[in-house]
Structures are given as C-alpha cells and as structure tokens.
Amino acid sequence: MSHVKCKGHCYTCPVRHQSIFSELPEESLEATIQDFHTSVLTFESGETLFRQFDDSSESAYTLRKGLIKVTKSLPDGRTQIVRILVAGDLFGFDGFANESYNNTAIALTDCEVCRLPMAELAVLRKSTPEIDQSMVARLIKNIRQSEDMLLELGAKKASEKLASFIMRLSLSDQNLSFSVDALDSAPASEWSKLHLSRSEIGSLLGLTIETVSRFFSDWKRKGFIKEEKGSIQILDATALKNAACTQGACN
Amino acid sequence: MSHVKCKGHCYTCPVRHQSIFSELPEESLEATIQDFHTSVLTFESGETLFRQFDDSSESAYTLRKGLIKVTKSLPDGRTQIVRILVAGDLFGFDGFANESYNNTAIALTDCEVCRLPMAELAVLRKSTPEIDQSMVARLIKNIRQSEDMLLELGAKKASEKLASFIMRLSLSDQNLSFSVDALDSAPASEWSKLHLSRSEIGSLLGLTIETVSRFFSDWKRKGFIKEEKGSIQILDATALKNAACTQGACN
DNA sequence: CGTGCGGTTGAGGGAGATCAACTAAAGTGG
DNA sequence: CCACTTTAGTTGATCTCCCTCAACCGCACG
Numbered sequence: 001m002s003h004v005k006c007k008g009h010c011y012t013c014p015v016r017h018q019s020i021f022s023e024l025p026e027e028s029l030e031a032t033i034q035d036f037h038t039s040v041l042t043f044e045s046g047e048t049l050f051r052q053f054d055d056s057s058e059s060a061y062t063l064r065k066g067l068i069k070v071t072k073s074l075p076d077g078r079t080q081i082v083r084i085l086v087a088g089d090l091f092g093f094d095g096f097a098n099e100s101y102n103n104t105a106i107a108l109t110d111c112e113v114c115r116l117p118m119a120e121l122a123v124l125r126k127s128t129p130e131i132d133q134s135m136v137a138r139l140i141k142n143i144r145q146s147e148d149m150l151l152e153l154g155a156k157k158a159s160e161k162l163a164s165f166i167m168r169l170s171l172s173d174q175n176l177s178f179s180v181d182a183l184d185s186a187p188a189s190e191w192s193k194l195h196l197s198r199s200e201i202g203s204l205l206g207l208t209i210e211t212v213s214r215f216f217s218d219w220k221r222k223g224f225i226k227e228e229k230g231s232i233q234i235l236d237a238t239a240l241k242n243a244a245c246t247q248g249a250c251n
Numbered sequence: 252m253s254h255v256k257c258k259g260h261c262y263t264c265p266v267r268h269q270s271i272f273s274e275l276p277e278e279s280l281e282a283t284i285q286d287f288h289t290s291v292l293t294f295e296s297g298e299t300l301f302r303q304f305d306d307s308s309e310s311a312y313t314l315r316k317g318l319i320k321v322t323k324s325l326p327d328g329r330t331q332i333v334r335i336l337v338a339g340d341l342f343g344f345d346g347f348a349n350e351s352y353n354n355t356a357i358a359l360t361d362c363e364v365c366r367l368p369m370a371e372l373a374v375l376r377k378s379t380p381e382i383d384q385s386m387v388a389r390l391i392k393n394i395r396q397s398e399d400m401l402l403e404l405g406a407k408k409a410s411e412k413l414a415s416f417i418m419r420l421s422l423s424d425q426n427l428s429f430s431v432d433a434l435d436s437a438p439a440s441e442w443s444k445l446h447l448s449r450s451e452i453g454s455l456l457g458l459t460i461e462t463v464s465r466f467f468s469d470w471k472r473k474g475f476i477k478e479e480k481g482s483i484q485i486l487d488a489t490a491l492k493n494a495a496c497t498q499g500a501c502n
Numbered sequence: 503c504g505t506g507c508g509g510t511t512g513a514g515g516g517a518g519a520t521c522a523a524c525t526a527a528a529g530t531g532g
Numbered sequence: 533c534c535a536c537t538t539t540a541g542t543t544g545a546t547c548t549c550c551c552t553c554a555a556c557c558g559c560a561c562g
Contacts, residue, residue: 072402080405082398097391103398129380132387139390140348146397147333147354151323153404154331154457158550198509206405208551213510409518449541459519464542503562510557520547529538 013114018088019062020138023130036120040064042112049092049105049113056095059115063089066111067195071104071203081204083145084108084196090138108195153206161205162215163240166225169194170234191231219243264365269339270313271389274381287375290366291315300343300356300364307346310366314340317362318446322355322454332455334396335359341389359446404457412456413466414491417476420445421485442482470494 016022043049049061052072068085082103085091094101095118125131152161169192198216199209219225224240226233234240267273294300300312303323319336333354336342345352346369376382403412420443449467450460470476475491477484485491 070398072398074402074406078406080402082401093391094395097388097395099391099395102395125384126380129383132380132383133376135387136383136390137348139387139394140344140350142394143390143397144345144348144350144353146394146401147321147323149401150333150397150404151325151331153401154454155325155329203405209509210511210552211550213508214550217510460541461520461543462518464540465518468542505561507560508558510555512555513553515550515552517549517551518547519549521545523542523544525540525542527538527540530536532533532535 013064015062015064015088019114020090020131020134023134024128036124037117039115040112041115042110043107045107045109045111047107049107050101051104052101054101056092056099056101057118058095059117060093060095060121061091061105061116062114063087063091064112064114067108068111068113069106069108069196069200071106072102073104079203080206081200082149083142084204090135093135093139096135108200158205158207158211159215159243161207162201162212163243165201165205166232166234166240167237169232191228191233194227194230194232264315266313266315266339270365271341271382271385274385275379287371288368292364292366294358294362294364296358296360298358300358301352302355303352305352307343307350307352308369309346310368311344311346311372312342312356312367313365314338314342315363315365318359319362319364320357320359320451322357323353324355330454331457332451333400334393335455341386344386344390347386359451409456409458409462410466410494412458413452413463414494416452416456417483417485417491418488420483442479442484445478445481445483 013019043066049068050056063085065087068089068091069081070083070085070091071079071081073079085105091105092101121131152164156164170190196204198212201207201212202209205212216225216227219240220227222239222243224234224236224243226235264270294317300319301307314336316338319340319342320332321334321336321342322330322332324330336356342356343352372382403415407415421441447455449463452458452463453460456463467476467478470491471478473490473494475485475487475494477486
C-alpha cells in the first residue's frame, strides 16, 4: 500500500523548479503554501495510484521520483499505455475540469509523489494566477506528446514504432515521455535504462509481446542494439533507422 | 485564400459563451477586449490555416463556424488526423508554450475563425486570470479526448474503430470531437452529417480507404446503417455494436 | 525441487494492406 | 449540350505483416 512519508516541503522538493509552483517567487512561497496540506506519498513498483472513473475531486499529484505509467482499458481488458510520467510531471488533474479520472496510474518503479488536495489547490489558483499559467504551458506540452503518439500509433508499422521508441529512449535517459522532435540527431552511444517489460512496450505501441520480442532479437543479432540487465544501447543508429524502414516501411 | 471578413466582435460572436473569454463578465468584456485586435477570417473547405513547424508566435484561433481537421504527417507523407475541431474550439495555441505549431490545420468545410494575436493575448492573460483558468479546463478536455483516441488507435480492431466512430457521430451531430464516454446509451435514430471522406475516416482511425469502404458497405447490406448524400444513420445500434465485436474483435 | 513469470522462438492463420479494375458523380471545356 | 477528364467510392484478388497459439528456456522464489 501507499505510505505517507511526510508532509511535503517545497524547499526540499527535488522537482520544485519543474512543478506548477515553479513560477512563484521564493519569498512568497512560504506564505502561499504554508497552509497547503501537501503530503509526500511513496508507492512501490506495481501499485495503483488511482483508477479510471475514480472520483478525482480529492487530489492531483506531482511525481517527485520514479516512473509511472498512465493507462486506459477496454471493457474486455485490452490496455493502452497513454503516457509515461517522469519526475516533475503533474498528473491526475482531471479534477481541474470537474471530471473523474480518465485513466489509471500505476507505478513502474518505486515512486515518490506529492499529493495536492484539490480543494485547497482550487483556492490557491484563484489567489495565485501563476499556477494556471504554468499549468497551461505543461498541459500544452502534454497535448503535443499525445498527438505525437497518435501519429506513432495510427500511421507507423511495428518496426518503425519500435525503432523510434528505442531512439527516444536514448535521447534522454529520462525521456520516456515522448516528444518525437529531432530524432535524427541522436548520436546514441550510452546505455539507457529500459524500465518497461516487453508487454508494457507492446501496450504502449499497440503491439503484441511477441512482435516486440522478435524485432529486439533480430536487431540484437544484427548488431544494431545491445541489451543487458534491463538496459539498452544503440550500436548503430543509422542501421536501426534503416531497418525500421526497409523492413516493410517507408519507400 | 483566407479572407478577412471583419474585426471580431465578442458581442455578436456565435461561440462567445464557449470561448476562453466566457468567464469574463459582460460589463468588463468591453473594457478588456476593446483594444484587442481580433479579426474574423473565413476559409474555404480544403484550405490550410497553418502548417506544422510554422511559427506560432503570431496567433491562436477560435473556431466560430465549420469544421477543421488537425493533422500530423510523417516525412513520407502518411498522415494522421489527430483531432477534429468544432465550433467553440480553441486551436493553434502552441504559442502559449513558446513552441511552433505541432500540427497542421485544414478546413473540412467552409469555416469562420476568430484570430487572436498572441502578443496581445499574452498581455491579456496577465491582467485577466480567468482566461488561463478556462484554458486549463479546455486543455484538460483536449487531453482526455486525445487519450481516448490513443486507446482507439492502439487497442481496437478495424471493425471496432469504425463502429465506435459511427456511434460517436450519432451521439451529437457536432460530436466529431471525440469523447468515448457513454457510447452504450445511444438511441441513435437520426441522420448525422458525415463530413469526412472515406480517406479522411481512414486517416483518423489508422485504416486504409478500402477497409473503411468495405465495412461500411457490409453494414449497409446487412441493414445496420444507411447512408445518403453525405449523411449517415444508424438503423440497428446493437447489431452494429455486435458486428464490431463478432467480426474478429472481442471475446 | 517445482512453480510461476518474463522472455524467446517457431508454425500457421487471418485481418487488413496493397494492387487493380470498375462505377458513379461532378467538374471542364469545346 | 455532349465528350472528356477527374475524383470519390466500391469491389475483387492477392499478399504480407502481425497476431495467435504453442512450446520452450532461464531465472527467481517459496
């Protein structure tokens, strides 16, 4: 189960400069936030933070540490990962639009989150317009990422999806939250931690576990990528890119 | 080409109550908006309003009349429709996050849009926090729709995609912007205007034109749907639903 | 030591893409 | 007005990518 670690302290927060409070000047921070009852919760890998259709009026969250997958499911159980959250990401904000959660949040690793009570946040928003301002910017980025994913899912072949997935990983160690821009420029020589299982990669890209496994194996045999103990490395970025294309796609 | 119809007038705006200015009280509207140089533009069906990677610092838009498709494309030309805008929708807001347009907007029908100059809007946001407030709410709805689409594209089969597409159409004549909620309750007996060509439906759902055509024909033969002069009608909603499932999906 | 879970690999089939021919409707230009 | 082209849509035949089903491996864990 989730565990309340302590009351949240913005001063010590590892992601304060990335949070929705980032625009607040240091000195006013104390005044505005002091009776704001945030608390830091920890979740173990695999735990569910909230579920689709749960009432969202209670709280929104900021991820301080770890990774979280955000999913949606069909009645029969088929599941789509719609987003992967990294440190600094705001999530569970459906309450801002008076809606219940539209998705399910599950910890991919052990995590630490800051819980923001909606009721107090609503008051704070009124008095501190900077919050909405920085929310707008991050919501727009969220939309851009979702649109990028729509293109991935709707228009690409399996090999292309997987190749660009791997290349995105290597762009930034943390860059599980996807923006597709400038995929070309990846020099890509370092190890990147792969936090997802084969079935999670499949659920993210709309593929089966076997298809994911097959392409990975193939590319490892051909020397395009290397994998070791949950980490992955690109050995030949251009070959990988071409592989994605010649294996049925492009031209 | 686009054509400037006139200076925008919020008082006469058909979508004022749905716009980002909807929270502004009537009396302050005049004062806040009066030196705001909005203009109403018209576009003919097929015209492009802006393109991905265009500089977005100039303006954002509100759709007053008509329908617009928002698309993203791969280098080789494959195109995904990521959203369909209806009257009242705000779009082209990438400038709020200091980014260039992430997508392309093309008129599906003759349209009328209100152009909001970014520079002035930025000033107005500072002085009028209600704007950001209502932006937050509508951006969240946008995200929810995108996530719903991710589930459609990533997890569903062709027949399911098409069936729920048709059912969404019939939910609201205007409801080309998709929220998947409560698809069950559709009584669906009226005609709905189908504003999309077969190839556009395909581009929206990640299918080919032929696949779309085949299912439509099949369902028409079976008497589940009827089509006439660009409009579509559901004759047997439960059969349609089942068809989507038995034709390879579900169970 | 067995059991379960994540991953790999193979064989086969089927959903949907591709290629192609054809129809119907709509514009174009004499 | 009619011949011509163009465009959207339908339908068929074929192909192929990816899913499905299945067996199997390695490893962690009780």
